[in-house]
Amino acid sequence: MTAQAGLRYVYAVCRPFQAALQAQLTGVAGAPPGLLRHHGLVAVVSTVPEGDFAEEPLRGHLEDLDWLAATARAHQGVIDALTTVTTPLPLRLATVFRDDSGVRVMMEAREADFRHTLDRLEGRVEWGVKLYADPPEQEAPPAGKPTSGRDYLRQRRTRTHEYEEKWRAAEEFARALHERLSRRAEDSRLHPPQNAALSGAPGQNLLNAAYLVARADSEEFVELVDRTKDEATGMRVELTGPWAAYSFSEPTESSESAESSEPAEPAEPAQSRESP
Secondary structure, three states: OOOOOOEEEEEEEEOOOOOOOOOOOOOHHHOOOEEEEEOOEEEEEEEEOHHHHOHHHHHHHOOOHHHHHHHHHHHHHHHHHHHOOOOOEEOOOOOEEOOHHHHHHHHHHOHHHHHHHHHHHOOEEEEEEEEEEOOOOOOOOOOOOOOOHHHHHHHHHHHHHHHHHHHHHHHHHHHHHHHHHHHOOOEEEEOOOOOHHHHOOOOEEEEEEEEEEEHHHHHHHHHHHHHHHOOOOOEEEEEEEEEOOHHHOOOOOOOOOOOOOOOOOOOOOOOOOOOO
């Protein structure tokens, strides 16, 4: 890629590929992505303004949820486009270098790790599965009017026991579902349950997992998830994907400043699928 003014934003590292990316594809800050080749690897990059992506302004922007969401959508759009033509190794959101030479230094320093991870992910995609349960009514109306204080306490204990039993059954279903799906996947990751107040999804999130599945086996995996939906009484199973294998990529090293050949401090990848 020819040197241009601005900083280098890196989306992913992959092996060389022949298929062309979408002609109208744009990335972060509206710039089209380009390919920077080095030692048989390819970094997918674009140019971003230093006024937004140098260390200090970037730190401020990462506190701006609207800016962060727009940047994450543009980042994810490039990753999604890459996933249709190759197996990308996504880097963390806002991985930025001073120039092309800085990107090359990073690729050379991490070449062995990149090659190992790309070999592991080749021909594989990530599927996300979430399980939600509606909370049982702990204060359901009693079956009959209590005849005494002792009878009232007995009814309360019965309702509490039923409440706890329903939650235990839901949690056991979540564990069994994860075990079943893990047997059909090459690898899996359990992520912390999502906070309903933040995600806006109804119900209690009991399972938030990612599964690494060969493309050739994906149809069978999807069918397995679909079959479990009939078993989940009072629960909701959500399947998302296929995605680039974010959850199974090696962590991207952060750095102190975009002024050097190292990347600016990146944020965790925020994706349109709701990051595991």
